[in-house]
Amino acid sequence: MNTDATVFIVDDDQAMRTSLQWLIEATGLAVQTYESADAFLASYYPGRAGCLLLDVRMPGMSGLELQSHLKRQGYRLPVILITGHGDVAMAVKAMKAGALDFIEKPFHDEDLLRSIHYALAFDQKHRAHDLARTEIAGRIADLTPREHEVMALVTEGQSNKEIAATLGVSAKTVEAHRARVMEKMRAESLAELVRMALLVASETALS
């Protein structure tokens, strides 16, 4: 398990916060509590690993609002919603918005803990992937327009000769661009370059 994974708890009810904190810390996990969505947002920065335990009904920004706000910001922190007075429509809406779980109070401690562990595993699994994707995207951003163009055609399967014809330049020029692409992308092989291209493209593909 990720050693600096933290369970972030946002709930306006002091007693609930304390009780959740005790329960979760007893399993050896780090916990940070906040009494409002704004307090959490003021403290959280992307890159913090963990998961988010969120009360649905709170003064100010509600749990669902915070959830969609984080999603818009591109934060990937897994969200578990907790509610005292939930209904089916609310639960479905939250799950559609990407919540990992939607738990009604009162709940069984084991159910919540199981959900938290799943969320942490989910976060860890996606975090490495996202990091790699960001890294690769950064390298692509460093390519010149022409190099970017050549990389696209190379990863599409065209040979240097075909690319030269497509771009209306000599094969020699394509070779030069291609070599620079391999170097800048730190790709050891064409296969690796194709993998990189697909990795960053996979994000764009998810509507």
Next chain:
Amino acid sequence: MNTDATVFIVDDDQAMRTSLQWLIEATGLAVQTYESADAFLASYYPGRAGCLLLDVRMPGMSGLELQSHLKRQGYRLPVILITGHGDVAMAVKAMKAGALDFIEKPFHDEDLLRSIHYALAFDQKHRAHDLARTEIAGRIADLTPREHEVMALVTEGQSNKEIAATLGVSAKTVEAHRARVMEKMRAESLAELVRMALLVASETALS
């Protein structure tokens, strides 16, 4: 919209089936109704485009059971669950299992129709992808064990020489296998082969 997309309705209540059928056919969509999960399974074959409207509570196999059964079979038909007496836990369970929506009776016609249209779009979007994936998986299944092994190393980025060392055979042998892999997979380029490998691997990766 897909012209042969069909809305499959499974509900043990005759009146409900008829009412849903009228509602949906009025929008110009094809509908087929079944009075039980078994009746649906006896008639449905994968490849049929559309979506599935499923009553949760039915004699015999329940809607949730049919949903997980289809999932196990690898069928990707989008599922919309409908229930008269649902609770939050049931809705969350269904959504976790991949249902696109979970609707309580009584519902607004527009809500159901919106959900159906989303499901049909979802189905169409994923169907082409899944078809391609199945096609590629079929070709891979036709590879001999050795060819499969060589393909794995090739798409990993190893050169023929490296593969030869890995497998303990001559580079010449690897060339022969590689050529047969390209032919059997109908890949025009290494990039295409890598794409194929990643396409089928992406499914296995989704735990």
Next chain:
DNA sequence: GCGGAATTTGGAACAAACACCCATGCGTGC
């Protein structure tokens, strides 16, 4: 055992890619 598929290996010629070297022209910014 015999036929066939799978695996193995080699030769020769060719195409493609890579790795160096080099040079020129064109903007942008200091």
Next chain:
DNA sequence: GCACGCATGGGTGTTTGTTCCAAATTCCGC
């Protein structure tokens, strides 16, 4: 103007991959 990055392209040689060819071995099923 001059330096720098960018795009362009030529030469030369090596490495790698492809495409023909042919052939030996093993193992499985009929």
